[in-house]
Amino acid sequence: MASREELKRMACEAIDKNREKVIEIGDSIFAEPELGYKEFKTAEKVKKAMDEIGLKYESEVAITGIVAPLKGKKSNARLAVMGELDAVVAPEHRCADKITGAAHSCGHNCMIAALMGVAYAFQNTGIMEELSGDIVLMAVPAEEYVEIEYRNELKKQGKIHFLGGKQEFIKLGAMDDIDMMIMQHSTPNDARGLCGIPNAGNNGFMGKLIRYIGKEAHSGGAPHLGINALNAATLGLTAVHMQRETFQDKDSIRVHPIITKGGDLVNVVPADVRIETYIRGANMEAIIDADKKVSRAFKAGGDAVGAETVITDLPGYLPMNLNYDLMDIMYENMIDLFGKDKVEYEGAHMSGSTDAGDVSYIMPTMQSRIFGITGVGHSSNYEISDKELAYIGAAKCLAMTAIDLLYGEAEKAIEVKANFKPLMTKEEYLKVWGKL
CATH class of the missing domain: 3.40.630.10 (Zn peptidases)
Known part of the structure; x- marks a missing residue:
C-alpha cells in the first residue's frame, strides 16, 4: 500500500x-x-x-x-x-x-x-x-x-x-x-x-420579489385618473433606506434592491413596477428581523399612493x-x-x-x-x-x-x-x- x-x-x-x-x-x-x-x-x-x-x-x-x-x-x-x-x-x-x-x-x-x-x-x-x-x-x-x-x-x-x-x-x-x-x-x-x-x-439571505400594481392613465392628459406604481416603488425604496440605521453592524445586514420593470410607456402612468432584492445577514434571526422591516417599508410605499403591493418571499441561502x-x-x-x-x-x-x-x-x-x-x-x-x-x-x-x-x-x-x-x-x- x-x-x-x-x-x-x-x-x-x-x-x-x-x-x-x-x-x-x-x-x-x-x-x-x-x-x-x-x-x-x-x-x-x-x-x-x-x-x-x-x-x-x-x-x-x-x-x-x-x-x-x-x-x-x-x-x-x-x-x-x-x-x-x-x-x-x-x-x-x-x-x-x-x-x-x-x-x-x-x-x-x-x-x-x-x-x-x-x-x-x-x-x-x-x-x-x-x-x-x-x-x-x-x-x-x-x-x-x-x-x-x-x-x-x-x-x-x-x-x-x-x-x-x-x-x-x-x-x-x-x-x-x-x-x-x-x-x-x-x-x-x-x-x-x-x-x-x-x-x-458567509452571509445568508432571503430573496424577495415586490410588484406594485397601479392604474394606467394618460401621463400628460389625465394623470389624476391613474395610480402611479413607480411612485409607490420610489416611496417603498426610500422607506427601506430609512430602516438602515436599525441594522446592527454585528449582523452584517445588506439590502440591495433593483427595479427590473419601471413601467411600460413614457406617456402612460406606470401601473406595473417590479423590484428584486435580497436581505442578507450573518445569522437567521437578524435576517428575519430585517425582512419584516423591509416588507413593512415596501408595503408602505403602495399604501401611500393606493397601489396594490404584492410581495413574494423566496428561500435564499443559509449562512x-x-x-x-x-x-x-x-x-x-x-x-x-x-x-x-x-x-x-x-x-x-x-x-x-x-x-x-x-x-x-x-x-x-x-x-x-x-x-x-x-x-x-x-x-x-x-x-x-x-x-x-x-x-x-x-x-x-x-x-x-x-x-x-x-x-x-x-x-x-x-x-x-x-x-x-x-x-x-x-x-x-x-x-x-x-x-x-
Missing part, C-alpha cells in the same frame, strides 16, 4: 501532466459565460472532458448539473467535490455574452477547472484503489441567485423547486448518500501575497456553518503546497452569500478560498491573473484534502462526520426552508 504522501505526490503529478487541459477548460468556460440553469454549453464542455478520460456520469441533474462518482476500494465514506457552472452579470466585461451580459466575474470557471483537475488526479491513476471511500465530482448549476423572476417562473412550471443549484441537488436526493462536501472559490489577490484561506464565513475539522485538513495541505507564510487560517466574514451554506447545515462542508485574481468580483475588470494558482493550485489542494480524508480506512472522514452535529436534517431543511 502506498503511503499518504506518495498518493498526494501521484495526484499532483497527474494534475501537472494534464495542466494544459485544466487551463484549456477553465479558459474556454471563461470565454463563453452562461447564467444559472442555462449552462448548456458549459455542461457540454465538462461532459466532453469527462468522456475523454472514461469517467461515467449522470447529467441534467437540476437541468444542467453533472454528477460523476469515483469508487474507492471500500465505501467507508463518500466525499463530494463541487464546482459551479454559472456566471454572473457584468455586461461591460471583455468576455461578457453580448446578449445576456453574463460574465465569469466570480471565478466559477476556476472551480470547474479545479474540479477537472481532481478528475485527472483520480481517474485512471490507481489512487482510488488505495482509498477507503468514494469521491463524487459534482458540477452544479445556478449558484448566483440572479434572474429571480425567471427562476420563479421555472419553479411555477415545476422544473425546479429551489432557485439555487446546490439547494436543488439536496431536494433531488443528489446529496443523500454524501457524507461531506469540499470545494474552493477563487478570490482577488490582496497586499499580503496570500495564496489561500481554508474557509471563511455558512464553518467546519473546523475540514478547515484544519485543508490548512495543512495549503501550507505544504504554498508555504505557511502564504496561508491565513480563517479569513474575515464575507458579506456575500453562497448555497454552500445550505449544504453546511446538513453535512460537514468547506469552501476554501484560493487567490490568483485581479479586479473586483462581479465587475468588468475581473481577470484570472495566476492560472497556476487559481486552476492548478486549487485542484491540488482539493485532491490532497480528499486523500487525507479517505486514506487508510477513511478514519479522518469518519471522524469529521462523527464530530458534526447538523443544524437541520434534509427533511427539516425541505420543510422549514424549502417552503418559506
Whole structure:
C-alpha cells in the first residue's frame, strides 16, 4: 500500500501532466459565460472532458448539473467535490455574452477547472484503489441567485423547486448518500501575497420579489385618473433606506434592491413596477428581523399612493456553518503546497452569500478560498491573473484534502462526520426552508 504522501505526490503529478487541459477548460468556460440553469454549453464542455478520460456520469441533474462518482476500494465514506457552472452579470466585461451580459466575474470557471483537475488526479491513476471511500465530482448549476423572476417562473412550471443549484441537488436526493462536501472559490489577490484561506464565513439571505400594481392613465392628459406604481416603488425604496440605521453592524445586514420593470410607456402612468432584492445577514434571526422591516417599508410605499403591493418571499441561502475539522485538513495541505507564510487560517466574514451554506447545515462542508485574481468580483475588470494558482493550485489542494480524508480506512472522514452535529436534517431543511 502506498503511503499518504506518495498518493498526494501521484495526484499532483497527474494534475501537472494534464495542466494544459485544466487551463484549456477553465479558459474556454471563461470565454463563453452562461447564467444559472442555462449552462448548456458549459455542461457540454465538462461532459466532453469527462468522456475523454472514461469517467461515467449522470447529467441534467437540476437541468444542467453533472454528477460523476469515483469508487474507492471500500465505501467507508463518500466525499463530494463541487464546482459551479454559472456566471454572473457584468455586461461591460471583455468576455461578457453580448446578449445576456453574463460574465465569469466570480471565478466559477476556476472551480470547474479545479474540479477537472481532481478528475485527472483520480481517474485512471490507481489512487482510488488505495482509498477507503468514494469521491463524487459534482458540477452544479445556478449558484448566483440572479434572474429571480425567471427562476420563479421555472419553479411555477415545476422544473425546479429551489432557485439555487446546490439547494436543488439536496431536494433531488443528489446529496443523500454524501457524507461531506469540499470545494474552493477563487478570490482577488490582496497586499499580503496570500495564496489561500481554508474557509471563511458567509452571509445568508432571503430573496424577495415586490410588484406594485397601479392604474394606467394618460401621463400628460389625465394623470389624476391613474395610480402611479413607480411612485409607490420610489416611496417603498426610500422607506427601506430609512430602516438602515436599525441594522446592527454585528449582523452584517445588506439590502440591495433593483427595479427590473419601471413601467411600460413614457406617456402612460406606470401601473406595473417590479423590484428584486435580497436581505442578507450573518445569522437567521437578524435576517428575519430585517425582512419584516423591509416588507413593512415596501408595503408602505403602495399604501401611500393606493397601489396594490404584492410581495413574494423566496428561500435564499443559509449562512455558512464553518467546519473546523475540514478547515484544519485543508490548512495543512495549503501550507505544504504554498508555504505557511502564504496561508491565513480563517479569513474575515464575507458579506456575500453562497448555497454552500445550505449544504453546511446538513453535512460537514468547506469552501476554501484560493487567490490568483485581479479586479473586483462581479465587475468588468475581473481577470484570472495566476492560472497556476487559481486552476492548478486549487485542484491540488482539493485532491490532497480528499486523500487525507479517505486514506487508510477513511478514519479522518469518519471522524469529521462523527464530530458534526447538523443544524437541520434534509427533511427539516425541505420543510422549514424549502417552503418559506
